[in-house]
Amino acid sequence: MLRLIFCKIKAKEQILKQTGMLFLSQMGLIFLGLGIKYIQTGKLGDIQYGEYALFVSVTSIALIIFRFGIFASLQVLLANSKSKNQDKGLIGAGIVLTFCIALLFGIAMFAFSGIINDLLNTEIGAALAASSLLCMVFPFQNLIGAISTGSNKIKEGALFNLLPKLVFFIALIVFIRRKELDVLSTICMNLASTLVILIPLLFRFKPNFGNLGSHIGQILSKTRTYGIHYYFGSLFNQTTYRLDEIFLAYFHSTVLVGYYSLANLVCTPMVIMSQSLSKAMFKRFAQSNSIHPKVFVFNTLWLIACIGGLGFLVFLFIDLQYEGYSFSEVLKYVMPLSIAFFFQGLCSPYAFLAAKSLGKEIRNVAWAEAGLNILGNILLIKEYQIFGAIYSSIAAKAVHFLALRYYYRKYIREQDIA
DSSP states (O other), X not given: OHHHHHHHHHHHHXXXXXXXXXXXXXXXXXXXXXXXXHHHHHHHHHHHHHHHHHHXXXXXXXXXXXXXXXXXXXXXXXXXXXXXXXXXXXXXXXXXXHHHHHHHHHHHHHHHTTTHXXXXXXXXXXXXXXXXXXXXXXXXXXXXXXXXHHTTOHHHHHHHHHHHHHHHHXXXXXXXXXXXXXXXXXXXXXXXXXXXXHHHHHHHTOOOOTTHHHHHHHHHHHIIIIIHHHHHHHHHHHHHHXXXXXXXXXXXXXXXXXXXXXXXXXXXXXXXXXHHHHHHHHHHHHTOSSOOHHHHHHHHHHHHHHHHHHHHHHHHHTTXXXXXXXXXXXXXXXXXXXXXXXXHHHHGGGHHHHHTTOHHHHHHHHHHHHHHHHHHIIIIIHHHHHHHHHHHHHHHHHHHHHHHHHHHHHHHHHHHHX
């Protein structure tokens, strides 16, 4: 009995430690992001920074397309694995599959660079073409996330969250002392900083490339039964969610993309704790029958406190001038946007559904959100600009939360009957 109690206490301590580790790394990432944005907006100016923000949006959307359900499947397989040798074999197979995806991704970015200028009325095409080879690091970001969450290697995930941006920040400081910053140099430094951290981190996972065919087969088999459903859900959901920035550039200007991007950056800390807790518990979710009620309570109280904190931030800094941008212009979007982030944070504990391989249910939820995103972007952004994007996001995230809650309750009812 005492041993059981001790194990439970130790498990809770580990969850808190891992959650705190992820949270602190993400908060560090936010502060580094603010420093990076300060340099970028000051040295690039609003037009070039808008171009850079558009590059980030385009590559982020493309990255969602090039997941193919592989990373979600690998994450679930690792979460349900009870053998370290099995983990190492799956990680080795994941690296091989990711390299193939990365090669396709780089080729696609080079091809898209030829039409993006005319399509979106921008000048980013040359920079996208020149950096297309380095863009191959993007899919490996998904791989690290899948491995660290699925195998509960939270420390490695936390390091990968933070260290590339730290290297990028240092590189920017050194660069601007010698040369004038432009969009291409900013992109290349960002991607190269990720690559420098990525390579040694992959070795830290100790991948095993033996019996490669069998492990690749396991991942592909899981992709057919689970990952493909998750993929199509996330494809329509996340691409349409990021379409708001594309629509802002198309209907208005990349300057608005920059303002909207900064407002999102200010709100992002709201969901960090929620996401960190869910990642720390993902492997336990795979072995549990339900989500502990305390998880919901803690998560909701945290998000409410964050909205209050953002309100204080707006009051405190409303008159501050952020070099390259009027900070008051950014902050007027923060409070309404925080409502969308509130609902997004409420969704995090329902990663439980992914741990249980409920791909079709997750797909259905994502499609519902995607439909609202498309409709909202078409109807609202042209007329209401950034506020149109915010209203659309609030509606979509609220529906996402309610649908996930419905499927979770349905799963619990079915388990009780069984």
